[in-house]
Amino acid sequence: MPLITPWRSRALTAALLAAVLTTSTACGDDAPGTSAGGSIKIGLLASLSGTYQAVGTEIRDGFQLYLDTHDGKLGGRQVDLIVADEGNGAQTAVPAATKLLKQDRVSALTGIVGGGSVAGVTPVLNETKVPLVGSNGRPELKDVSRVWHTSYLSDEPGAAIAQHVRDNVKGSVYAIGPDYQGGWDELRGFTDAFGKIGGKLANADGKTTFTPFPATTNFLPYFARIKASGAAAVYTFYAGSAAVDFVKQYAQSEIKDIPLYAAGFLTEGGVLNAQGEAARDIYSVLNYSPDLDNAENRAFVAAWKAKHDGSPTTYALASYDAAAVLDRAIGAAGSDPTPEAINTAIGKLGQIASPRGTWQFSTTTHSPVQKWYLRQVRQDGRALSNTVVGDLATVGR
Structure with a gap:
């Protein structure tokens, strides 16, 4: 990611x-x-x-x-x-x-x-x-x-999870991510695949919302937009310190009960430890666990x-x-x-x-032709972990 x-x-x-x-x-x-x-x-x-x-x-x-x-x-x-x-x-x-x-x-x-x-x-x-x-x-x-x-390839995580989101979310999905090459690729992978199978974006203009990178540390104004959109779920890609900020603020916001799906980097590695309970139940897609x-x-x-x-x-x-x-x-x-x-x-x-x-x-x-996995942040002993809960598509071209 x-x-x-x-x-x-x-x-x-x-x-x-x-x-x-x-x-x-x-x-x-x-x-x-x-x-x-x-x-x-x-x-x-x-x-x-x-x-x-x-x-x-x-x-x-x-x-x-x-x-x-x-x-x-x-x-x-x-x-x-x-x-x-x-x-x-x-x-x-x-x-x-x-x-x-x-x-x-x-x-x-x-x-x-x-x-x-x-x-x-x-x-x-x-x-x-x-x-x-x-x-x-x-x-x-x-x-x-x-x-x-x-x-x-950076568009593959979103493409791999699009069908699962379409099958399990009853309503439109709000797409949001950082405004740089990685964010463009990661979100395009999801929105292109999601649109091709009949999925609808909740964003006001029907296009992904991109947040300034790396300047954005306060996501609350964007969460207000998500609430106003009536979205049934959110799909995102963030990594590093931005992922920590996004997840912690999401869990404390007025949209905390809206299901959150993401490219796996949102909760991968040390950021999950920093996010703590705020990350519980987040679904993500990744090629490894x-x-x-x-x-x-x-x-x-x-x-x-x-x-x-x-x-x-x-x-x-x-x-x-x-x-x-x-x-x-x-x-x-x-x-x-x-x-x-x-x-x-x-x-x-x-x-x-x-x-x-x-x-x-x-x-x-x-790049690899490989299987992708659906993960959910769950309790594993005394710690939270990204637990594999299903197989997704095999992606590669």
Whole structure:
């Protein structure tokens, strides 16, 4: 989310290039991505500061968990992981990625929280001929020749839950979300699919209400509009601190009894702890839940809990899977795993066993063809959790 994609891409200036924040475990002048000792350089770019710092931290930690449980190797080669800060979007992501690709000369890039960041970085990927195995939502791109994602396209969560909402809500639905690329994609996925099956929006103009991002912290005026609309339910996408504000204020507002449906990022990870009782009973859609009952997930959750407080999120899961993809692809690339060879190998992987369930890359979008799950915030022991209550559509194209 999912995602979650912060700011739009903007023109970069020389001053932004100086703002790159990078920490490295290796650098040098070897051939791209490899060192004399047979190791391989992988660049990880994630939001380690700014609005989505929590998401970026999960992405970093999910990738590191895979390395920790696989002797620090991918494809049989020791990994030199070079981590850079994406910040709040393309303005800082592009110069950080440029350093990883051109100066550090990584064999592959992974991570990236923002859809706008992905769009901004793609031209540099093509210039350097290095693949990206991204681990968060992204918009549709015209050129995905070197862009792969283990997460989802940003319009897919809403598309996956639209039929369930249509079948279970007797009346119109109010759509609301943040005014940036991620919000546009997430809400469009729902409203387009909902409209095609006869669903009606309660919004006064029949269009999604977008709130200024990241400036909006008081949602009460918007809740007044929702009440006046006569909506039978609300569908939304928010993440990070905005999700906490939205949910807490919703639970205290005059519309608190109107059912709330959302892309799963609204209650995912640490934000659920911050929301507390205010999040109870919220329905959400996501491609993962830590309570999925399969061998891969049981092992993943146990390994995560051995190193971290709480359960893993979809962000950590997608990054763990990104490492798994690179593991197989680097191994399949042979004795000389060049970026081009790795990119070719990714396209031939076929089905991938994962804690979320088996999935595979779409040949057209390079994003997963995967099952989506309906979750509800329920009591789980002494804590609230996102509990799977049903299967939704399998989405991917």
